[in-house]
Amino acid sequence: MSSAILEVSPGNIPVFHGRNLKVVDRRVRIAEVVLRCLVCGLGVLAAVLIGSDTQVRVIFSVQKKARFTDMKALVFLVIADGIVAAYSLIQCLRCVVSMIRGSVLFNRPLAWIIFSGDQVMAYVMLAAVAAAAQSAVFAKLGQPELQWMKICDMYGKFCNEVGEGIASALVVSLSMVAVSCLSAFNLFRLYGGKSSSMW
Amino acid sequence: MSSAILEVSPGNIPVFHGRNLKVVDRRVRIAEVVLRCLVCGLGVLAAVLIGSDTQVRVIFSVQKKARFTDMKALVFLVIADGIVAAYSLIQCLRCVVSMIRGSVLFNRPLAWIIFSGDQVMAYVMLAAVAAAAQSAVFAKLGQPELQWMKICDMYGKFCNEVGEGIASALVVSLSMVAVSCLSAFNLFRLYGGKSSSMW
Numbered sequence: 552m553s554s555a556i557l558e559v560s561p562g563n564i565p566v567f568h569g570r571n572l573k574v575v576d577r578r579v580r581i582a583e584v585v586l587r588c589l590v591c592g593l594g595v596l597a598a599v600l601i602g603s604d605t606q607v608r609v610i611f612s613v614q615k616k617a618r619f620t621d622m623k624a625l626v627f628l629v630i631a632d633g634i635v636a637a638y639s640l641i642q643c644l645r646c647v648v649s650m651i652r653g654s655v656l657f658n659r660p661l662a663w664i665i666f667s668g669d670q671v672m673a674y675v676m677l678a679a680v681a682a683a684a685q686s687a688v689f690a691k692l693g694q695p696e697l698q699w700m701k702i703c704d705m706y707g708k709f710c711n712e713v714g715e716g717i718a719s720a721l722v723v724s725l726s727m728v729a730v731s732c733l734s735a736f737n738l739f740r741l742y743g744g745k746s747s748s749m750w
Numbered sequence: 751m752s753s754a755i756l757e758v759s760p761g762n763i764p765v766f767h768g769r770n771l772k773v774v775d776r777r778v779r780i781a782e783v784v785l786r787c788l789v790c791g792l793g794v795l796a797a798v799l800i801g802s803d804t805q806v807r808v809i810f811s812v813q814k815k816a817r818f819t820d821m822k823a824l825v826f827l828v829i830a831d832g833i834v835a836a837y838s839l840i841q842c843l844r845c846v847v848s849m850i851r852g853s854v855l856f857n858r859p860l861a862w863i864i865f866s867g868d869q870v871m872a873y874v875m876l877a878a879v880a881a882a883a884q885s886a887v888f889a890k891l892g893q894p895e896l897q898w899m900k901i902c903d904m905y906g907k908f909c910n911e912v913g914e915g916i917a918s919a920l921v922v923s924l925s926m927v928a929v930s931c932l933s934a935f936n937l938f939r940l941y942g943g944k945s946s947s948m949w
Contacts, residue, residue: 621895624884674927677873681880685823689888689898696820699888699898728873735934742935743942 580650583733587643590726593719594636600716602629606709617706624679624686625713631679632720635672635727642668662738669731676724683717779849782932786842789925792918793835800915801828805908816905823878823885824912830878831919834871834926841867861937868930875923882916 606617619625642665690710693701703710805816818824841864889909892900902909 622893623887670927670931674873674876678876678880681877682884685881685884686888688822689885690896694821694898697889697898697901699893699896702896728869732869732934735931736938736941739935739938740941742939 579733579736580646583730584643584646584650586726586730586733587639587646590723590730591636591639591643593723593726594632594639597716597719597723598629598632598636600712600719601625601632604709604712604716606706608705610705617702617709619713622683622686622690624682628679628683628717628720631675632723635676635723638668638672659738659741662734662741666731666734666738669727669734673724673727673731676720676727680717680720680724683720687713687717778932778935779845782929783842783845783849785925785929785932786838786845789922789929790835790838790842792922792925793831793838796915796918796922797828797831797835799918800824800831800912803908803911803915805905807904809904816901816908818912821882821885821889823881827878827882827916827919830874831922834875834922837867837871858937858940861933861940865930865933865937868926868933872923872926872930875919875926879916879919879923882919886912886916 601619604619608615608617619629687710689699690713691701691703693699800818803818807814807816818828886909888898889912890900890902892898
């Protein structure tokens with residue numbers, strides 16, 4: 552209340568132009584830009600780490616090559632990482648442009664599009680990471696009950712690099728969760744009590 | 751605007767007590783109760799389907815029993831289903847009580863708790879479903895490159911029942927996503943332009 556500017560109308564109805572509103576707006580925007588940049592950078596890193604990862608082993612004079620395409624979950628993760636990185640780059644540019652222009656997001660259809668996009672990206676990334684992590688657990692520990700053998704004993708370097716890629720992708724997905732919370736805030740506060748029509 | 755009651759103050763500042771607001775509130779609440787009941791019911795169904803699933807095969811006079819505990823991803827899914835079902839039951843009761851009392855959620859700390867809980871449940875359920883689905887794909891199709899054999903050829907009935915459980919869990923997780931959007935709406939509209947202080 553202390554930092555809000557209080558105007559009293561002729562009808563004695565207080566109207567608030569909160570200075571807090573601007574402070575929060577700026578903080579939300581900065582957090583959004585930082586998170587989207589993080590998502591973009593780590594998304595590319597994860598895709599490159601996993602996508603470029605190979606290891607060749609010679610077993611009984613037969614050359615075997617481990618690649619990320621041997622596991623569909625890793626292919627899904629690389630594709631998801633790429634899509635999320637490209638999406639975040641576009642969103643990041645939008646945020647920077649709106650910060651330079653000083654415009655505030657009061658456009659409901661645009662806020663709905665951003666919210667929906669962020670939600671889809673967050674859930675797709677999390678599902679991709681979970682599936683890849685499950686595959687990695689099988690590769691690392693095997694599944695003796697089903698006679699699925701460990702493969703990380705043979706392809707240690709390959710597994711380590713995939714592990715680093717999955718760790719980056721996990722940070723990407725958690726950052727996308729945070730971004731989707733911010734865009735939910737940006738959207739649904741437009742439906743606060745001030746407006747006359749809810750939809 | 752047509753269905754909103756417009757009052758004009760002495761200072762000629764329009765104050766809206768939107769009838770729309772009440773209609774939307776009621777719809778949101780009904781949708782929330784229906785979705786939470788669905789999550790509760792299907793969560794229990796998925797946990798029972800997977801948890802009670804067994805199949806015995808005799809292979810070369812050795813008796814082998816397939817159980818959900820043979821795959822950690824299925825154990826994680828059963829536990830997640832149980833937790834989400836119990837959580838949804840509690841939330842459902844809260845919704846019904848607040849509907850009977852006719853009270854509206856204008857309590858920010860409570861709205862934050864509900865929002866956080868819903869978000870965590872939605873993401874945990876989706877991760878559990880993705881990991882279980884990945885395991886199911888390995889069980890159904892095998893992974894010839896890694897010499898992981900298909901097991902659904904041997905345990906057809908077991909795999910089918912697990913598949914039904916995962917399908918139920920998928921509906922549960924999508925419903926939780928919808929519920930988490932509703933609770934984001936319920937929370938962040940409290941931060942609309944009407945209030946003086948943002949936090």
